[in-house]
Amino acid sequence: MSVSVFDHPWLGGLFGDADMAAILAPERQMTHMLAFEAAWSRACGKAGLFEPAAAETAARAIESADIDLADIAAGMGQDGVPVPRLVKQLKSIAPPEAVHKGATSQDVVDTAMVLMLREASDLIAARLGALDAAFGELDARFGDTPLMGRTRMQAATEMTVRDRLLAWRLPLSEHLARLDQIRERTERVQIGGASGDRKALGDSAEAVVADAAAALGLAPTGKAWHAMRDGVAEYAGLLSLVTGTLGKFGQDVALMAQQGIEEVALSGGGGSSAMPHKQNPVSAELLITLARFNAVQVSAMHHALVHEQERSGTSWALEWMVLPQMLMTTGRALAVALDMSQRITRIGSA
Numbered sequence: 268m269s270v271s272v273f274d275h276p277w278l279g280g281l282f283g284d285a286d287m288a289a290i291l292a293p294e295r296q297m298t299h300m301l302a303f304e305a306a307w308s309r310a311c312g313k314a315g316l317f318e319p320a321a322a323e324t325a326a327r328a329i330e331s332a333d334i335d336l337a338d339i340a341a342g343m344g345q346d347g348v349p350v351p352r353l354v355k356q357l358k359s360i361a362p363p364e365a366v367h368k369g370a371t372s373q374d375v376v377d378t379a380m381v382l383m384l385r386e387a388s389d390l391i392a393a394r395l396g397a398l399d400a401a402f403g404e405l406d407a408r409f410g411d412t413p414l415m416g417r418t419r420m421q422a423a424t425e426m427t428v429r430d431r432l433l434a435w436r437l438p439l440s441e442h443l444a445r446l447d448q449i450r451e452r453t454e455r456v457q458i459g460g461a462s463g464d465r466k467a468l469g470d471s472a473e474a475v476v477a478d479a480a481a482a483l484g485l486a487p488t489g490k491a492w493h494a495m496r497d498g499v500a501e502y503a504g505l506l507s508l509v510t511g512t513l514g515k516f517g518q519d520v521a522l523m524a525q526q527g528i529e530e531v532a533l534s535g536g537g538g539s540s541a542m543p544h545k546q547n548p549v550s551a552e553l554l555i556t557l558a559r560f561n562a563v564q565v566s567a568m569h570h571a572l573v574h575e576q577e578r579s580g581t582s583w584a585l586e587w588m589v590l591p592q593m594l595m596t597t598g599r600a601l602a603v604a605l606d607m608s609q610r611i612t613r614i615g616s617a
Contacts, residue, residue: 310475311368391597496582507593
């Protein structure tokens with residue numbers, strides 16, 4: 268039995284998102300880890316830290332490696348990180364002197380996480396854009412229709428559907444702008460070595476960092492961010508802002524769909540086992556649930572900012588538990604919001 272609602276046999280039908288799940292899949296994460304190790308071998312070979320021919324041989328072997336994930340899991344339980352067992356496997360198929368030397372587990376895992384975030388950001392940006400377009404279509408169809416404005420859930424003054432649509436739509440462009448800004452601060456290679464000072468690389472540190480970053484399509488950094496997690500926490504905060512906006516959309520639709528108010532009509536909807544006449548606003552309710560879930564997780568990500576000295580095991584592991592769930596929540600919320608916006612058949616005062 269699955270312990271996650273995102274991939275549970277039936278709860279996953281409500282909470283799951285196949286596209287985001289593929290990005291977060293362990294096999295995909297391993298691909299990113301191998302990409303780092305291959306880029307590392309080549310960068311060190313180019314800098315003369317590894318024998319160049321051996322470095323290229325190692326990189327090619329790493330890129331085609333068939334990793335035993337069961338062995339990685341066993342090592343994780345012992346070492347608290349997957350990299351020692353990974354490196355052991357890689358050294359069995361590649362020149363061992365040209366594998367991983369000078370890097371550390373956090374360099375591998377964090378860079379793999381950044382590569383994952385890059386793919387997740389592409390998906391989030393595409394869905395934000397699609398939702399903005401869907402709201403634009405609603406505006407074209409219903410924007411001039413009268414609608415009762417409500418403050419504190421009480422009738423206030425008459426306005427138009429466009430006025431309410433703008434409250435759903437305008438934050439989307441702001442989120443896209445925030446995402447672009449945050450990507451510049453998060454899509455950075457992680458290279459620090461044992462204590463974050465790149466000491467093992469000597470005078471070649473800057474060149475190795477630049478070459479490895481370029482190979483992975485990431486930005487280089489002046490210092491490892493092993494214990495500086497503000498960029499990761501900021502990204503998590505953005506995820507909650509996105510789902511919060513979508514939660515507001517869901518809350519409005521749930522209220523507008525109430526019997527007696529009926530300011531919106533949607534095709535489809537949720538059935539009731541006891542009351543067949545009901546059409547429950549399942550999608551709208553789900554958006555509210557997902558928004559509240561992510562809002563709670565932001566606190567955990569802020570706890571994960573507190574790293575002791577040059578590296579933390581506790582705070583780092585907390586990120587592993589929380590950030591993937593926030594990404595799944597955000598991906599699902601965007602998919603639900605887009606679907607719901609496309610199922611609106613009428614909007615305006617009855």
